[in-house]
Amino acid sequence: AIVVDEYMQTSKKDVFAAGDSCAIYYNPIKKHAYIPLATNAVRMGTLVAQNLVKPTIKYMGTQGTSGLHIYDYNVASTGITETAASLFDMNVKSITISENNRPEFMPTYENITLKVVYEEETRRIVGAQVISKIDATQAINTLSVCVQQEMTIDELGFMDFFFQPHFNKPWHFLNQAGLQALQA
Ligand SMILES: Cc1cc2nc3c(=O)[nH]c(=O)nc-3n(C[C@H](O)[C@H](O)[C@H](O)COP(=O)(O)OP(=O)(O)OC[C@H]3O[C@@H](n4cnc5c(N)ncnc54)[C@H](O)[C@@H]3O)c2cc1C
Structure with a gap:
């Protein structure tokens, strides 16, 4: 899975990623994990749009609910x-x-x-x-x-x-x- 930071940015400048392709910050263990859910995908996708121009809103992490x-x-x-x-x-x-x-x-x-x-x-x-x-x-x-x-x-x-x-x-x-x- 692709590792992104809290603004959905990959390690390559100006390249963002979201959804099932990504690992995600998993709050219960306080580490990244692979939790492919639509709930996570829609939040990450929206954050990509919010953060494209400049880092604005951080991802809160997931519980995989x-x-x-x-x-x-x-x-x-x-x-x-x-x-x-x-x-x-x-x-x-x-x-x-x-x-x-x-x-x-x-x-x-x-x-x-x-x-x-x-x-x-x-x-x-x-x-x-x-x-x-x-x-x-x-x-x-x-x-x-x-x-x-x-x-x-x-x-x-x-x-x-x-x-x-x-x-x-x-x-x-x-x-x-x-x-x-x-x-x-
Ligand atoms: C049976 C099932 C039930 C589910 N139920 C739930 C649920 O109840 N709740 C929940 O939260 N999650 C559920 N999920 C998980 C949820 O569907 C996924 O987490 C979500 O769809 C991921 O969204 P995404 O946009 O990251 O990926 P996807 O929805 O997989 O979208 C990726 C898109 O990219 C396209 N694509 C792939 N390769 C290429 C390419 N080379 N060029 C162009 N396009 C390409 C694919 O055709 C696809 O349309 C379920 C999944 C399954 C399989």
């Missing part, structure tokens, strides 16, 4: 998995929670399984995966921001999320992951 609908399940992932962490020589811990999406006094509710991976020493969140029959995938976009902003699993426990019984519980399942990690 992605989603999938398969049979009855909605699945999404951001950053690294626990298995991938060992490939990158990262020392991680993880917390897996199984929660109903809303209070059990509601007529219906559905199970959500969420796994959050964090660095053992710094407790920085480096990845997460979710699976449910309801669409809980937007929570992975929230966790993508957490990875990008280098937030810790402990901060996740007390982050402010709204509550209304139609949608969720007073402790959002993202909070629950942070809270349960405090005891892990």
